[in-house]
Amino acid sequence: MTLITLLATIVAMLGLGIAAGYYLRYLHALSKKSSIEITNKQRLLEAEARAIKIQEKAEEKAAAIELEAKTERKVLEEKLNQKETRLEKREELLDGRQIDADSQKEALQNKIDEVKSIKARLDERKNELDVKLETIAGVTAEEAYDKIVSKIKTERAEDLNARLQKIELFNNEQIEAKATNILLSAIHRIGNVMPTSVMTSHLEIPSDDLKGKVIGKEGRNVRAFERATGVDVLIDETPGYIVLSSFDPIRREIARVAMEALLKDGRIQPAKIEEAVDAARKDVAQIVRKMGEKAAYDANVPNLHPDLVTILGRLHFRTSYGQNVLWHSVEMAHMAAIIAEEVGADVAVARAGALLHDIGKTVSHEVAGTHVEIGIRILQKYGVGEQIILAMRAHHEEYPYETPESLIVQVADSISGSRPGARRDSIENYIKRLTDLEAIATTLHGVEKAFAIAAGREIRVIVNPTDMTEFETHTLARTIATTIETQLRYPGEIKVHVIRETRVVSYAR
Incomplete structure (x- = not known):
């Protein structure tokens, strides 16, 4: 009996323990569920608070943007109003100018018509005077012109011929000078070539x-x-x-x-x-x-x-x-x-x-x-x-x-x-001819220096002013030219240039 009672008691106690365990588990589940719901509610409340803050910020920003847009719009409207005002003033000014231009054009046209009328009257008066003048003179205008020209030709023929000859001579001198300048320019711009002349x-x-x-x-x-x-x-x-x-x-x-x-x-x-x-x-x-x-x-x-x-x-x-x-x-x-x-x-x-x-x-x-x-x-x-x-x-x-x-x-x-120096027998003969040319001048009395220049086409002679007068320089030039003609053989002509120069030097101390 006791054993059975003991077993029953054990079984009862096991059942009671199991029931208690299930009950405790149930209570734990209920507490956990309550905790999750509380957490969710707290999160929901936090989210709602954040949403409210975001909404408030968005509303503030929208208000600021709207205010800025209104300000810009007001500025643009003021600018447009100013432009419209300027355009209206310009239109008024142009209208005034157009009116002035029309009035000036009308006045100018009136003046043109008046001038034409005056010119027509003057032409008519001129024709009347020409007719009266021809009647009084007994000749026409063409006949009078021919007579005047004929008279001038007769009286001034000699003067005209002299003037024409002078103009012709002047033109010839100008043409000769221009031709000379062209040829000299062509010669001077081209360098002389020194060719060898040997066979x-x-x-x-x-x-x-x-x-x-x-x-x-x-x-x-x-x-x-x-x-x-x-x-x-x-x-x-x-x-x-x-x-x-x-x-x-x-x-x-x-x-x-x-x-x-x-x-x-x-x-x-x-x-x-x-x-x-x-x-x-x-x-x-x-x-x-x-x-x-x-x-x-x-x-x-x-x-x-x-x-x-x-x-x-x-x-x-x-x-x-x-x-x-x-x-x-x-x-x-x-x-x-x-x-x-x-x-x-x-x-x-x-x-x-x-x-x-x-x-x-x-x-x-x-x-x-x-x-x-x-x-x-x-x-x-x-x-x-x-x-x-x-x-x-x-x-x-x-x-x-x-x-x-x-x-x-x-x-x-x-x-x-x-041109000077273009054609020659040899360089030696050319140099000898220049040396002989200078020697002819330097052997004469009163000559200090002599230089053959322009490839032997000119000799420049410098004389001592104390040994020779101005008149004697002319004689010296003619003497040198005559001596060159008799002693030298040369192409073309040689210019003899005698220079007499006095130089005085003093010192201020």
């Missing part, structure tokens, strides 16, 4: 022993060289030089280049001579082409045929009375351009005509005819313009002057060929 080339050698190598055994080498080049080789007792002589400057240059190469190589024999001459021909051909290109560039004559440029370059080795023909042509081109620009002619045609005027001299010793005729054929072959041919062919007056450029080319040729 030989002097080749310097380092040792006279090489002369034997050049001659060769029994003259074999020198004969082979002369046959290959067509140039005479002159070997004499002059130390340090071999002379190459030929009338053809191209051949002479080929021989010079070939001889320099042989002397540098040291092996001089017939086979080597032929190789050196062939190489020299190629080198000289390149030099000829380059000189032609340089001349065309310097003269500013573009678009020439390449073969014509090469032919032009051959003039570099041609001289005329000691003047290098190529650079004489370039100098002429510059002078012709200056003159053409001054007188209003075609500058390009004048340049080209001057540059190509002596082109025929390149083959004048190979082809029959004058160098002008040969030049015309060359230019026609390479399609040079007809105006350029007309400009170049009259420079020796073989053909008539058909264009202004032909006259300009002829004048430039004369200037370049006859």
